[in-house]
Amino acid sequence: MLGAIEAGGTKFVLAVSDDDFNIIERVSIPTTTPVETFKKVFDFFDNYQVSAIGIGSFGPIDVNTSSDTYGYITSTPKTAWENTDFIGLMKDRYPVPMGWTTDVNAAALGELSYGAAKGKTSCLYLTVGTGVGGGAVINGEPLEGYGHPEMGHILVRKHANDSFDGNCPYHSDCLEGLAAGPAIEKRYDKKAQDMTDNKEVWEIEAYYLAQALMSYTLTISPEKIILGGGVMKQTQLFPLIRTEFDKLLNGYVQTPDLNDYIVPPALKDDAGITGCLMLAQRAL
Incomplete structure (x- = not known):
C-alpha cells in the first residue's frame, strides 16, 4: 500500500492507494499550523500500513540529500512553517521509504506519466x-x-x-x-x-x-x-x-x-x- 501527501499552502491532500495507484481513501485537510496539521496527517495514516510515502510540498524546501536540513520546509512565506522538519516528523512516526520533492514537481511527474x-x-x-x-x-x-x-x-x-x-x-x-x-x-x-x-x-x-x-x-x-x-x-x-x-x-x-x-x-x-x-x- 502506498501513501501520498500533496502539501499545499492552503490544504493538504492525503491519500493511500494499492500498488497500481487505485486510491483506497483520500481526504483534504486545511493547512494551519504544523502541530494541528500533522496531528490530522497522523490520524489519517495511522489507519493504514503503508510501505512508502511520497510527499510533494509547498516551499521553498530542502531537496539536497547531503544537506543537514534535507526534508525541511525552509524560508517559506508561511511563517509558522519556517524550518519545519517535514520528513523528520513523518519518519519518526512511519519508518518507511519516503519520496520528497515540491508539489509542482510532483504534479509534473503525474502529468508526464498519466496526463x-x-x-x-x-x-x-x-x-x-x-x-x-x-x-x-x-x-x-x-x-x-x-x-x-x-x-x-x-x-x-x-x-x-x-x-x-x-x-x-x-x-x-x-x-x-x-x-x-x-x-x-x-x-x-x-x-x-x-x-x-x-x-x-x-x-x-x-x-x-x-x-x-x-x-x-x-x-x-x-x-x-x-x-x-x-x-x-x-x-x-x-x-x-x-x-x-x-x-x-x-x-x-x-x-x-x-x-x-x-x-x-x-x-x-x-x-x-x-x-x-x-x-x-x-x-x-
Whole structure:
C-alpha cells in the first residue's frame, strides 16, 4: 500500500492507494499550523500500513540529500512553517521509504506519466493561483540540483499599461508578484472571477505568463508545458498566452504546435496526488 501527501499552502491532500495507484481513501485537510496539521496527517495514516510515502510540498524546501536540513520546509512565506522538519516528523512516526520533492514537481511527474504529457520524456508544470510555482520532469526525473526550481520568481518586463508595483514580499514585481491571483485582485481591487469579461485583465496576465513560458522554453526546452491552478481556470487565457508567446518567441526556436504545447492539465486537480503516489513507488 502506498501513501501520498500533496502539501499545499492552503490544504493538504492525503491519500493511500494499492500498488497500481487505485486510491483506497483520500481526504483534504486545511493547512494551519504544523502541530494541528500533522496531528490530522497522523490520524489519517495511522489507519493504514503503508510501505512508502511520497510527499510533494509547498516551499521553498530542502531537496539536497547531503544537506543537514534535507526534508525541511525552509524560508517559506508561511511563517509558522519556517524550518519545519517535514520528513523528520513523518519518519519518526512511519519508518518507511519516503519520496520528497515540491508539489509542482510532483504534479509534473503525474502529468508526464498519466496526463497531458503521457508518452513524453519531459514536461513543465506551472501552477498559477494564490502563488506561482513551477516544476519540471526532464528525462523522466524531477528537476532538482542544489535546490529546486522556483519558477514563479523570475523577473519579467512590465506591461506598458500596468502601473501595479507588484505583490511579492521578496521581489515586488517578479512573475508571482504580477501574475498570481492576489496580484490580479489587488491591481483592480476586484475578485478575478468577477472580471472574466474584462479583456485588459487577461491580456496583461497573458503577457506576463507568455514571457515566463518563453524563458522556460529557451532554458529547459520541455516537450509540453502544462498550466494549472485557480487562475488558469479562466480558460480564455490559453489562446491569449499562445498568441503572445508566438509573438515574443518570433520564430527563434522550434516548438511543437502551440495548441498542443501550452495546455491545461489532463489530470485536472489530481495531478499532484498522482505524482506523490509515484514518488512513493519510486522510493521503494
